[in-house]
Amino acid sequence: MDEGSAMPEANEPLRRARERVQSPNASGESLTRQELAELVNAWIYENIGATNVAEIDANYIGKLEQGKIRWPQDENRRAALRAVLGVETDSELGFRRPRREPPREAGVNRQTFLRTVGVGAAVGGAHVIDMFAFSEPTPVPSVVGTAEVAEVRAAAQTFGTWDARYGGGFVREAVMAQLRFAVQLLNARGSERTRGELLSAVGYLGHVTGFMAFDAYAHDDARRMFRFALSCAEEAGDWPLRAKILSSMARQAIWCGDPDSGLTFAEMALVRSDRLTGTEQAMLHTARARALGKLRRSQDTVMAVGNADDAFARAEPSNDPPWMAYYDGAQHAGDTGHALWELAIQGRFVTDATTRLETAVRRHGEGAARSRAISQTKLASLVMVTGDPLEAATVGGGALEAATPLKSHRAADDLRALSGYARAHQDIGEVTALRGRIEAAVATV
Numbered sequence: 211m212d213e214g215s216a217m218p219e220a221n222e223p224l225r226r227a228r229e230r231v232q233s234p235n236a237s238g239e240s241l242t243r244q245e246l247a248e249l250v251n252a253w254i255y256e257n258i259g260a261t262n263v264a265e266i267d268a269n270y271i272g273k274l275e276q277g278k279i280r281w282p283q284d285e286n287r288r289a290a291l292r293a294v295l296g297v298e299t300d301s302e303l304g305f306r307r308p309r310r311e312p313p314r315e316a317g318v319n320r321q322t323f324l325r326t327v328g329v330g331a332a333v334g335g336a337h338v339i340d341m342f343a344f345s346e347p348t349p350v351p352s353v354v355g356t357a358e359v360a361e362v363r364a365a366a367q368t369f370g371t372w373d374a375r376y377g378g379g380f381v382r383e384a385v386m387a388q389l390r391f392a393v394q395l396l397n398a399r400g401s402e403r404t405r406g407e408l409l410s411a412v413g414y415l416g417h418v419t420g421f422m423a424f425d426a427y428a429h430d431d432a433r434r435m436f437r438f439a440l441s442c443a444e445e446a447g448d449w450p451l452r453a454k455i456l457s458s459m460a461r462q463a464i465w466c467g468d469p470d471s472g473l474t475f476a477e478m479a480l481v482r483s484d485r486l487t488g489t490e491q492a493m494l495h496t497a498r499a500r501a502l503g504k505l506r507r508s509q510d511t512v513m514a515v516g517n518a519d520d521a522f523a524r525a526e527p528s529n530d531p532p533w534m535a536y537y538d539g540a541q542h543a544g545d546t547g548h549a550l551w552e553l554a555i556q557g558r559f560v561t562d563a564t565t566r567l568e569t570a571v572r573r574h575g576e577g578a579a580r581s582r583a584i585s586q587t588k589l590a591s592l593v594m595v596t597g598d599p600l601e602a603a604t605v606g607g608g609a610l611e612a613a614t615p616l617k618s619h620r621a622a623d624d625l626r627a628l629s630g631y632a633r634a635h636q637d638i639g640e641v642t643a644l645r646g647r648i649e650a651a652v653a654t655v
Contacts, residue, residue: 219277223304227295228275230349232397238352243268243275246294253290257434281305296350296390298383348391354400354408362392362411367532370418373425374536375579377618382422389419389435406446413442414533417455424462425580427619432462449485450531453494460497465620469504476501488524489534495521496545503552511553515546536578544570544585551588560596564589580621583612587624591631599635603644606632610644614651622652 229240234249241249244267251265266287273279282288288300297303351358369385392412400408420435436459443451456479464472476498483491499514522542527535547566554563567589574582590606593599606628613621629648635641 219280221275221277221280221304223302224291225275227297227303228271231295231394232350232352234397237399243271246291247271249294250287250290253293254286257293258286258289281307293390296394298387298390350391350394350398352398354395354398355404356407358395358398359404359407359411362395362408362415363532365392366411366415366418369415369422370533370536371577373418373422374581375577377425377580377616377621382419382426382428385415385419385422389415406448409442409446410448410451413439413446413448413451413455415439416442417451417458417533420455421458424458424465425618425620429462429466433459436462449482450487450490451533453479453486453490454531454533457493457497460501464497464501464504469501473498473501473505487529487534488521488526489530489537491521492518492525492542493534493537493545496542496549499546499549500552503549506552508553508558511549512559515549518542518546536581538573540570540573540575540578541581543567543573544581547585548588551592554592555595557596560592564592567592579612580616580618583609583616583618583621584624586612587621587628591624591628594628594631594635594641599632599638599641602632602635603638603640606644607647610647610651625652 228243228246231241231246233239233241233245235245247266247268247270270279274282282291282305288303288305291303292298292300295303300306365385365388369381369388372381389412392415395408396405396412416435416439420432420439423429423432423435436455440452440455440459442448443455456475460472460475460479462472463469463475476494479494480491480498483494486494495514495518499511499518502511502514519542522539527538530537543566547563547570550559550563550566554560567585570585571582571589574585586605586609590602590609593605594602609628610625613625625648629645632641632645636645
């Protein structure tokens with residue numbers, strides 16, 4: 211049944227979803243139809259910017275709940291309703307597409323045939339999606355405590371570990387769904403201390419979500435998630451989390467060709483660095499060095515790397531927050547090597563950059579598969595330009611093997627860059643073979 215159809219059947223899943231969300235204006239009360247309409251309008255404006263979508267009101271929400279409108283035609287409205295009500299699929303809100311006659315080919319009903327042979331569920335995409343849709347989404351508690359905070363933190367840490375090992379492309383939708391649920395917890399009641407801890411936990415999860423989006427080249431999504439996470443950290447007064455988020459914002463800006471903004475983010479994070487651990491300071495000085503390297507400010511880059519080394523010498527991992535566990539000696543070597551790479555590719559500080567990247571490749575464990583692959587690719591590119599092309603082909607082959615299982619656009623783009631540097635030596639068989647393997651590997655990324 212779609213907009214304007216007759217014989218309405220009440221949409222109970224939508225009504226229940228609305229009543230599970232707390233009103234932003236009346237403590238302890240459910241969201242009203244008018245409030246839901248206003249939140250949907252605001253979501254569309256902030257996230258879509260669609261000026262051609264007419265605003266809705268309580269009357270429209272009423273028609274949806276009464277079943278007079280069973281399928282909102284505008285996809286932006288459906289997306290907004292899913293986001294505001296914290297669900298993943300339209301079917302969780304009782305929305306169903308208008309029924310159409312199943313396609314027939316040569317007198318055979320395909321769906322009937324597939325059901326007959328027992329494979330309909332395996333190949334009928336829409337049916338599979340419906341099979342895994344929740345008819346009863348997880349209820350959002352009205353009161354939160356330490357248990358909920360711990361669960362959000364655990365989710366952030368688990369997804370962050372997955373991201374570092376496999377890349378952000380595979381489970382990005384899953385962590386986004388988790389974040390939607392976690393955000394709703396911020397509307398629940400709790401002590402002032404619990405709210406601060408929850409803000410930090412949700413901000414941590416928001417940062418993980420943002421970094422996965424960055425790695426998947428969903429850059430607008432990443433920027434929104436980083437801004438949201440930063441607002442959580444600042445409201446909670448969590449300086450370490452603020453530093454981590456700004457560091458990632460700097461890395462994204464640098465990657466996207468805006469090192470000037472990257473430098474600004476890194477320097478913003480270094481404000482009141484006395485509140486940060488040696489590890490966190492090293493991470494930020496490294497981000498600053500990478501921005502300066504991109505800006506070709508050679509002397510400033512070398513000084514920033516020195517500051518990062520000095521800060522890392524003061525690191526005490528036992529004092530670091532959980533999201534800094536990744537920043538060990540291998541990560542520091544790789545990140546400073548990346549900063550110096552910008553100079554080394556021009557023939558300066560080649561030995562120092564090479565040594566640091568080699569250390570990163572050698573010391574990174576399985577849990578840092580993406581970092582190791584990216585450092586190995588950068589090393590191969592550097593050797594390809596400044597050293598022996600045969601050696602570079604060997605290093606590049608290892609980098610390709612390390613990067614192939616990853617779902618990372620960043621790792622794939624670094625491989626493409628390596629292939630570009632190798633073009634100058636395409637008369638060497640091993641180099642030509644490496645370029646062919648890279649082209650095949652990144653063709654679908």
